[in-house]
Amino acid sequence: MYGNEPVKGELLFHQTSVKVLEDRTIVTAPAGRGVFRTGQNGEWIALAEGMPPKTHVNRLQSMDGTLYACTDKGMFKLEEEVWQAMDMPMICYQYKETGHAAFAATSRGLWCKTAKGWKSTAFPHAAVYDFLYTPHYIFLAMDWGIAMYDRLTCTWERFVLNSRITGLAVFDGRLLGVTDRGGWVLGNKKGNFDKVRFPGMYIFNVAMRERSVYVCADRGLYRLNMIGKQPALVSVCIGCPVTDLDIRDDCLYVATLSEGVQTIDMS
Template sequence: MPDNRNLSTNHEDWFLFHFSSVKVLRPDELVAALMGQGVLRSTESGSWERLEKGLPSEAHINRLHVHEQALYACTNHGLYSLQGNDEWKETRLAIGCYQYRQLGNLALAATQYGLWSSVGGHWTKTAYASSIVYDFLYLPQFIILAMDHGLALYDRLTDAWQEYDWGVAVTSLAIYHGHVLAVTEKGQLMMGNKRGGFDSIRFGKQFIFSVVSKAGGVFLCTDRGLYRMSVLRAGQPTLISVKLGCPVTDIDMDGDNLYMATLFQGVQTMT
């Protein structure tokens, strides 16, 4: 098997790969997921090296997650964690995983069989085991699930779920000024109207890949570039362009640096 550790020392070669996720692992150290091609880590020389030992050869990386400088990969074969020897280790969650977050001792995962939770490493089904959950928000009053047919919202005060069946998968969630933002698999943005419903919000003909909350702002990753959400004086949502000219699929930040995973132009950096 050829050694692909030093994938490239020429930045132009990065453009051959489609990046779907990027995360800051440590200061001056990035990790990025390739669509169907594994995980890469940046090196001090400015090139990328593969992190693939321990991952199944057919593993598809749905999302990367960093918690206290520990790296996790949500894959179609389950949740994996990167060990100190740069080898991936399968966790006890061995089903298709799309999102992972850790809140103190509580771990939560969006999976092909609903929302799962873990305390102490033992995973149990938590909600909607018959639905695919792609993303979730765990808020003080609400739990919000992005599912294969729409959205579900759990109100802790009433101890009840409310479903929004849109007949289309929701893949990404965020909160903006108290409004729930949901991105569908068709690239459409749905925005909670605080009256118990959702409105479809359109900004031209952009296809939205994901919505990301970072540094007190909410960003939209689209096929036309990266935008930041804002509102007009009348309360109408609008977009402020951050980076145009290339499809942006994900972002992360490290201090004053903004890192963007793109489909055709590698991982871009803005300061």
């Protein structure tokens, strides 16, 4: 599909990511089909100009009014409904801006965007799937576990978990990582991680939104809570596999495997 073309009806392909812009425009990424947005009459419009055909989007990000796409063909940003390549010649899994710096998690490590272009920052021979940047630490999601960089001592520590970590979040003051096998690892406040798995449930993703951590799973969408000293899942909606979500004005916008983008009024 070429150009920005409308698509009638529901967009029922596997959705990998969803973002809601300030004007409530919904932007979503069906697997291997680029990016779509909603139009004035509720139709889906392909945002294809400037992006190679059949691009797979790993994550969408929206920062300071600009939409970014992390794809299997590099990084792109949207300007006047045309995608502009960001000179990232490798697979990109995550992009975040922190202060005056911008970082990308890629198939060849963590990269930082500078005035002179992209610069390799860490693990250039390994894939980084996600990262968290805090005042004191940088956490990386790796094939073998989690890497932690102490910004005060300028040293790396590796937590070898024998699991590929694909997503990171912070819950109850502890680092949480999603594995490629549908489980997660949770910091135990003793310098290591415990593996957590809910029987019969496959977790796709975790998302931090408005001081809450949401769990996207094959059984539906859940909010993560603590009951006593144990993590517990509180159901938000069930029955449909959920892969991602965004929040705007007390409304949840949920990306699903087979039922398009669903909305949940939380007011």
